[in-house]
Amino acid sequence: MQFQILNAQGGQRYYWRIVASNGQVLATSETYYNKSDAQSAAQSVKNNAASAPIIDKTVTSSYGRW
DSSP: OEEEEEEOTTSSSEEEEEEOTTSOEEEEOOOBSSHHHHHHHHHHHHHHGGGOOOOOTTOEETTEEO
C-alpha cells in the first residue's frame, strides 16, 4: 500500500490517494492549492487512521437517522 501525491487535472492543484499493492485506488483526497498541504494531509491520515473508529451511519435510531 502507498500514498501517492498527484497533480489534479490542469496541473495547478494537488491531491493524494491511497493505492493498494494490486493497484486498486482505495481513497482519494480533495484537491489542495499547495503540494505541501496535500503531503501534510496524507501524512495526517497515515498517522491517525489506525486509531479512527468505524462509525456505521446506516443504522437508524428511534429518533431517525444519525
